[in-house]
Amino acid sequence: MTKLRKLEPTDLPYLYQWENDAKAWADGDNHNPLSQQDLRDYIERTTGDVYRDGQLRLIVEHEGATVGCIDLFDLDIRNRRAAMGLYIAPEWRGKGIGRQAVEQLEQYAFSFLHLRMLYCIISVNNTASSNLYCSLGFTPTASLIAWTLEGDAIVWQKLNPVA
Numbered sequence: 001m002t003k004l005r006k007l008e009p010t011d012l013p014y015l016y017q018w019e020n021d022a023k024a025w026a027d028g029d030n031h032n033p034l035s036q037q038d039l040r041d042y043i044e045r046t047t048g049d050v051y052r053d054g055q056l057r058l059i060v061e062h063e064g065a066t067v068g069c070i071d072l073f074d075l076d077i078r079n080r081r082a083a084m085g086l087y088i089a090p091e092w093r094g095k096g097i098g099r100q101a102v103e104q105l106e107q108y109a110f111s112f113l114h115l116r117m118l119y120c121i122i123s124v125n126n127t128a129s130s131n132l133y134c135s136l137g138f139t140p141t142a143s144l145i146a147w148t149l150e151g152d153a154i155v156w157q158k159l160n161p162v163a
Contacts, residue, residue, distance in 0.1 A: 002100035004058040004070065006048045011059055014066050015039045018087050050075060050113065060088065060101045067092040070101045072109060080116035080163070082109060098132055106136070106158070116163040124152045
């Protein structure tokens, strides 16, 4: 079973490994290595309150193992939307864990936070993520030409069905 939980200081080694995975940098906002102190400061600073922090990072656990993280960020309270980001450690990919994590965060965002829309920006080269979000009812709505040095990206959006 997959569950989401708040960051803990004991997550530092995982965050350090994941944030410094240069293969994932093209698909995220990180473009340089982060120190353990950078990440320790982040863990200490974050309140876990999406409204106060403007973002929410949760740890993804599967059968008791720490396997990734999922984020809500770029929270726009007026327009009731937020971006999503997902990282599952390579050895845990392809097992449906990312799908369960996105479903749980979507449920929280739509039912509890009453967001109207979730979106993510995915490189056209990241077919696994595109397939995941497509299978969850996200719609590709815009092409971002030459968005990164690696190439184009697609904006995927999902509207809250009850908003």
